[in-house]
Amino acid sequence: MTTFAETLAQLDEPLSIAGRAFRSRLIAGTGKYRDPDIMVRAIEASGAEMVTVAVRRIDLNRPREEGILYHLDPDRYFILPNTAACYTAEEAVRYARLGRAAGLNDWIKLEVIGERETLLPDVEGLVKAGAELVRDGFTVLAYTNDDLVTALRLEDEGCAAVMPLASPIGSGLGLLNPFTIRLIKSRLSVPIIVDAGVGTASDACVTMEQGVDGILMNTALAEAKDPVRMARAMRLATEAGRLAYLAGRMPRREYAVPSSPEGGMLGPRGERGERGERGERPGEPREGPRS
Amino acid sequence: MSATALEITLNGERREVPEGLSIAGLLAHLGLDERVIVVEHNGEILRRPRYREVTLAAGDVVELVHFVGGG
Numbered sequence: 484m485t486t487f488a489e490t491l492a493q494l495d496e497p498l499s500i501a502g503r504a505f506r507s508r509l510i511a512g513t514g515k516y517r518d519p520d521i522m523v524r525a526i527e528a529s530g531a532e533m534v535t536v537a538v539r540r541i542d543l544n545r546p547r548e549e550g551i552l553y554h555l556d557p558d559r560y561f562i563l564p565n566t567a568a569c570y571t572a573e574e575a576v577r578y579a580r581l582g583r584a585a586g587l588n589d590w591i592k593l594e595v596i597g598e599r600e601t602l603l604p605d606v607e608g609l610v611k612a613g614a615e616l617v618r619d620g621f622t623v624l625a626y627t628n629d630d631l632v633t634a635l636r637l638e639d640e641g642c643a644a645v646m647p648l649a650s651p652i653g654s655g656l657g658l659l660n661p662f663t664i665r666l667i668k669s670r671l672s673v674p675i676i677v678d679a680g681v682g683t684a685s686d687a688c689v690t691m692e693q694g695v696d697g698i699l700m701n702t703a704l705a706e707a708k709d710p711v712r713m714a715r716a717m718r719l720a721t722e723a724g725r726l727a728y729l730a731g732r733m734p735r736r737e738y739a740v741p742s743s744p745e746g747g748m749l750g751p752r753g754e755r756g757e758r759g760e761r762g763e764r765p766g767e768p769r770e771g772p773r774s
Numbered sequence: 775m776s777a778t779a780l781e782i783t784l785n786g787e788r789r790e791v792p793e794g795l796s797i798a799g800l801l802a803h804l805g806l807d808e809r810v811i812v813v814e815h816n817g818e819i820l821r822r823p824r825y826r827e828v829t830l831a832a833g834d835v836v837e838l839v840h841f842v843g844g845g
Contacts, residue, residue: 512845522843537844540785540837541811543804550810550840567844581839584812584819652845679845701845 494726498697500674501590501622501643503561507532508691509721510563510676512701516710519554525704526555529714533561535592535699537568538582557587563624565592570605572612579616590622592646592678592699602652606633610640617641626678629663631670638671645671646678646699649690653702655682658690665693683713684720691724692732780832791830798825800836812839 485493497504511531516522526534536551555562564582569575572595579591595612597605604627616623617640625637629647637645647667650656657680658664668675674696681687681700690698698721707713779790784800791800797820801808813820814837815828830836 513843514845516843535845536841538812538839539842541806541840543785543787543838551843552810552841562841564841565844580819581812581814582841584821585810585841699845 495729498674500624505532505561505697506530507718507721508697508725509687509718510535510697510699511704511714512699513551513555514701515705517705519549521710522705523554525710525714526560527714528711528718529704530718531560533563535563535565535701536582537565538578561590562587563590563592566594566612568596569594570596570608572608572615575608575612576615576619579612579621580619583621588622589620590624590643591616592624592626593642594626603648604628604633606630606636609633610636613637613642614640624676629660629667631663631666634667634671634675638673642673644674644676644696646676648679649677649686650680652679654680655686655703655706656680657682657686658693661689661693664690664695668694668696681717684716687717687720688724688727691721692728694728697721780830782830782832782834782836784836785838795830796826797828797830797836800830801825801838804838806838810840813837814839 497506498508507530509529509531510533511526511529512535513522514537516525534555566575566578569578575593575595579593582591583589593609593613593616595605595608596602606627609625609627610633613623613625623642624644624646625642626646627633627637634645634647645667647664649658664677676697676699677690677695678699681690681698681703683703687698687700700717704710704714704717778793780793781788781790791803795803797813797815798808801811808822808825813825816835820828
């Protein structure tokens with residue numbers, strides 16, 4: 484007999500990127516938290532196994548200020564360096580190589596930003612940097628917009644995952660175009676991780692219901708009034724959306740269908756004998772006395 | 775340590791360091807733990823074993839980076 488634990492384990496398979504399996508489909512950013520302790524507790528509550536980090540100069544006026552690895556054990560979390568705030572392919576490649584030189588892994592969350600107000604990607608620079616980093620042996624996870632053609636190019640260049648946005652970075656506007664996200668998911672073979680834009684748990688749930696493989700989020704956790712509670716909510720919502728997708732939703736109908744049996748209803752009050760069908764619907768012509 | 779100093783650009787700032795200082799020496803001088811740092815020297819990423827071999831020269835550009843919080 485199947486135990487409940489076995490049933491649960493069979494509900495979903497791990498997220499697999501470049502041959503590496505993750506039980507959690509939520510990837511967490513580590514930026515913008517009020518303090519490192521809240522960040523650590525929020526990431527624990529999110530269930531994330533992979534976390535993103537940025538590469539920056541050490542502040543030589545405060546050389547003892549701790550880097551992120553002081554707070555997050557790289558043996559416990561898979562560290563995904565990013566190229567955030569890079570505006571050209573060359574700059575992104577330089578930051579990616581610096582991240583790899585830390586010696587943890589050869590993965591990179593590639594961002595090439597095209598425009599400061601929206602932080603939307605420069606897709607030309609993105610494809611160029613992606614191709615170069617793949618040639619250089621990187622496992623590239625590319626942050627992009629929700630454009631199918633760019634997503635296809637990134638896959639063609641050998642990116643290990645394509646990460647279209649739900650809405651602009653840090654906007655919290657949620658999933659603006661479910662159609663384009665489903666289209667990208669349906670046409671690519673590599674994992675699709677929606678990166679950026681989710682604001683609250685329902686956004687994460689609706690996003691996962693589109694059938695994507697995972698979500699990357701940062702600001703929704705860091706800027707919540709209570710990041711730890713929001714992280715737990717996001718974990719549950721990500722799982723809920725994923726399972727709802729796998730389960731397959733019922734069809735939408737523009738009329739009601741009763742959930743309870745229509746048969747077996749009592750006869751009208753005052754009914755005598757065997758006259759009158761049981762379970763008539765209200766409004767249907769009935770036999771028997773009407774008094 | 776030699777008394778003469780030379781000027782390098784360190785993380786975008788001009789800085790005087792003692793002549794003959796190695797990268798390893800620079801990190802020790804700054805009180806930095808070399809295990810969590812990546813060093814770029816004149817545009818080239820330096821592997822850790824080379825920290826002791828490379829000696830700073832006047833006009834060198836050194837970047838010291840690490841991982842910080844990011845999305």
